[in-house]
Amino acid sequence: MISKTTIDRVYEESQVEEVIGDFVQLKKSGSNYKGLSPFTQERTPSFMVSPAKQIWKDFSSGKGGNAVAFLMEHEHFTYPEAIKYLAKKYNIEIEETEQSDEHKEAANERESMYLVNEYAKEYFKKIMLETNQGQAIGLSYFKERGFTAETIEKFDLGYSPDEWEAFTKTALDKGYQLEFLDKTGLTIVKEAEGDKPKRTFDRFKGRVMFPIHSMSGRVLGFGGRILTSDKKAAKYLNSPESEVYHKSKVLYGIYHAKQAIAKEDNCYLVEGYTDVIQFYQSGIENTVASSGTALTPEQIRLINRLTKNITVLFDGDTAGMRASLRGIDLILEQGLNVRICTFPDGEDPDSFAKSNTEEDLKEYLTENAQDFIRFKASLLVAEAKDDPVKKAGLIRDMVASIAKIPDTIKQEVYVKECSAIMDISEVVLFSTLAQLNAKESADQAKRKKQNPQAFEVVKQPTTPRVKVDQLFELERKIMSMLLLYGKEEEDFEDFVLKQNEFEELELVPETHRAKVFEKIYLDLQEDEVEFTNEHFQQLYYTIISKLNEDEEFKLENIINELDPEQSQHVTNILMDDDKYALARWDTKDIFVKSKKENLVKELSQTILSLRCYLVASKIEELKQQTKAEEVKNPMDVLQDVMDYHKLQQTLSKKLDRHIAVFNVGMGR
Template identity: 55%
Template sequence: MRIPEETVDRIRQATDILEVINDFVSLKKRGSNYIACCPFHNEKTPSFNVNPTRQIYKCFGCGKAGDSVKFVMDIENIGYGEALRYLAKKYGIEIEEQEQTPEDLLRQNERESLLIVLNFAKTFFQEALQKSDEGRGIGLSYFRERGFTNPTIEAFELGYSFDQWDALMQEGLRKGYNRDLLEKAGLILVKEGADGRSPKTFDRFRGRVMFPIHNVSGRVIAFGARILKTDKSQPKYLNSPETTVYHKSQVLYGIYQAKQTVRQEDVCYLTEGYTDVISLHQAGIKNVVASSGTSLTTEQIRLIARFTPNITILYDGDAAGIKAALRGLDMVLEEGLNLKLLLLPNGEDPDSYVHKVGAEEFKAYIKANSKDFIDFKAGQWLAEAGNDPNKRAEGISDVCASITKIPDPLKRQTLSQRVAQVFHVSEQSVISEINRLLRKQQEQSQKDFDRQARQQTTVQNEPTVDELNALFADAGINGVEPAISNRTPVDAPGERIKAVRTPLSYQEEECIRLLINYGARELEPGITLCQYILSELHEIEFQTQPYDLILSLFREGYHRGDILTAGDFLNRRSPSEIEMQNQAIHLTTPRYEISEGWLKHEIYVPSEEEIGILADSAYRNILRIKKMLAEQRMTTLQQELRDANGKTPEEADQLLTEFMHYKRIDVEISRLLGTVISG
């Protein structure tokens, strides 16, 4: 279904980019903007910038940029229509969609289709739990035995799958979902028939209580399911397979329900199971997630890091729990997060213990018994070592090895003091051991690099045009066109793209930046910067896309009596205009702001918005553009003079006269710019 344009306008007007992005990453105010570590690439220092005034975001690390709709598209990897529906739901805007054409349906993204069918399955399981005799008698009874209340069941959208071969499949087919889509979503299985018989198709989940797995925005992307009857031929827990929308190493159970509290409490509790999360949530400890279905992964740690730098791992107190805690410890440290660990009493897990002692005592236990990783590891080693000096030395080395994972040198220095205190050794000996391990790691990294270099037998070229176009076609993008480059024309199949940034392109970019940010500013009464630049660049065309297109739009607007602003480019919507929007965001988002401390101490820093500075910037930019164009023409004329064979003396003289004309222009502009001219 297509969303009417007036509804799109309402969605965009209602959207607040800070609210949208805060659902996925914790923003911190810096000056007039907000910053965070980018959710699109791994980084330790924030380079992700959000401008609430212009309602745009820009990452100076990976280059991602856009508005609220584009952010949802990128973070959820969904199409434009689904992003609008997500925002409409968030802001309570009803969508009366228009019928799609067959072409529209063909363009619908498979990922969006999977999310829709998974939502159907979630609703089907919920209704089976609440409205059927089987669901109430088996599934709801089980949840009641676990102590789950109705609000908790609703918050996690728990459900039940009928103990039938194809109940879900039949309902899905009746509602118009095809078998192929149900299979791709991991909801049904197709088993090939033996001896030429027809394949059998049946539901993956049968006779189980259902735990929907949500992504950060609350969309159901998979299911976990627990069987309730005794059947040794069936696994106790069964999870969805990996699909286009579900990669278990990148997902944390409960992150959607926990994210706001994680941000508020500035700590995330990490457990192992579905019921651990649900029971703690119901007890009022809502900042809890689980790494269900997989050991803790780097991607899961980075997901937590979007909302807080502090993790406390809650694991069972048995040997398996200790082993699991130690396994995830170094990965958390490597990502630069602050880590604490808590082992529950032996034989207890978070679910059982919170039911045993209650919410308040459980919280008190966390506060009293959470240990930093040094105390945790040292306690394990000292208990094992006793009076054995060799074991103690092994323990010190093991703790030091964990410290080497921490990227911050200052934090490593501070922690080395703690290790010395805990093991009763000199701080210098700890520092020496840490340095020894760091050198060993560096040497190993160099050996690995050298080995890979020796194994590299062929030079890895850039992809061909054909290869890129094939990849882009799979992604729904039409053709290869570098965003900012002068591009060697490519016609022959297999020929390589050569994207080179020329000095002139930087000056063209600066000119467009001035136009977008200050075009309507008056340099003197009645003369705007836009008018000044367009008059000085009369009949000059830019050589770099998309700057030439933006310049043309400014000219068209000026001829209509209109001076374009940043908003005219930031609000571009169609796929063909995304690059123009990205360029506008890049050119309107300053990477740095003047420190408030400078203002506090009355340190004055001139702003380019001041008329004198702005006029001088535009003046010098135009001179540089004209100088570079003159130099280009001189280079061309020099080449023609070298190849003057076959030309008449008059033609050669004409070339020389033109060359001298541009040489005088070049010299005069150099004088105006104050640059040194070599003879």
């Protein structure tokens, strides 16, 4: 178990904007930061981070919380793993007791697979650096590629011995279960058949090893390269799909590249492991690879969290480039900007980076990266040559790519550029674009007709019919002011009934000074009001106690002490106002006032509104009782109704006075 001292230090030193900034590109928005949601597919930012409150909120998915909650949601960490990750990030020494066997057995399947992968990574590194075979074969290979000791350590490179069961036997001896060695794909298990007993083999026998990390640095799987000239064996071998490793959702090098991608606002996309490593060592750290697989929408969205700009790097193989153009269309479809850079014949990113200085490499990339439309045109024109039929097909191919772009302004710009390059009128190109868009709309309508239910899920949320729960909203507003301004001391004006000189009752204002939490507590106590929402009930007494006892009340401390469910509710309340910043109303000369500017009047008005609501509910309840046959004394009930009506009238007068004053204050 991790000690409370360590946990407290982690919460105290970690900064939510720094933690999330490692995974999502954040941009300053007033006192907060905003970015694209890492949990949904969106093109307009709905993700907000508050450094002052040390919390985040994703308005598209409804998720929210502190830095630990983000890591648990985004990286699927357990609570202890999230704490350990933050401790490592902020160089905090972890104090913990030895895990018992019971705790080890309680670890779920995913965590067991992560543990196995982590052990395998360390095993392969140790074999390469500390054994004769590892040094002679694995280490020599990496040094021949020009990788330094620092680079080898940075990317956790290793070597799997050329023996059938070396890794498997060692892992089993260390207490790792064969079930998880099998599920991660590190071990191949052949079940018993007839007289043949069950057998096990190391999947990566005799290969140099490239661990594949998640964006947070967890080992998801491995890539292994064989060094012999065995024609029957695949040159590169990847871990199979598993609970923790999904090839289509992973980019090699993203863990090491993420900060550089966000800083440079550009991502270089290459094909292989060594391309990434060589570029990183050469100073181009914002480089990732699709690991030899066709680029997928999931991989593109991973980059989209960090930047809108991708530069795809190709070697001089024209056939390979032609096949990769499909990936470029996918990037365009996701709304990203694409540039392409090719290397001279016989060169690839790895070899070119190795034979050039950092300065020359950067200069080459800058001078030779070209917009996708020019690249695609030059590539396809060479294929079409003087064949008019091929040229017509080429133009249609170009327009089809432009049609993938969701931004209509960009579409028009590219059409004009394509017109100049291809020497064809813009009218023809726009006509072709319109035909393609019309066909796509028709195809979509056809798909909808064939399977209408598939479209209902998308359609329903756009026009929700939600009945506003007035009581919930009032209680929520009170909780919001309690959390945000509980310690603030203000002058509150109440209206009390007093007799005037004519012995008539009238509402007279009285002012008294109190802290916000005291005002809320005393008013609710006076009316014997209990929160009806069970989450608010629990939070209310927790917050009141903290405000009363703790002179140095801090929101982030409260959030860190709550259980995840309560923490989520608090985050939703605290970040409610911040969602307006996402719309950037200030750019439209519309300025949304904060609650604090009218805190006193709004709080008094809200409590009075709550009282009015509760009295109206009580009157309705009594009216229903009078209709019931079992009521013994209906006149008594009617008298109660009349009394509550008088109270309702008094409260309404108070509320009207508050609203009048409130509106005057707003108009100043």
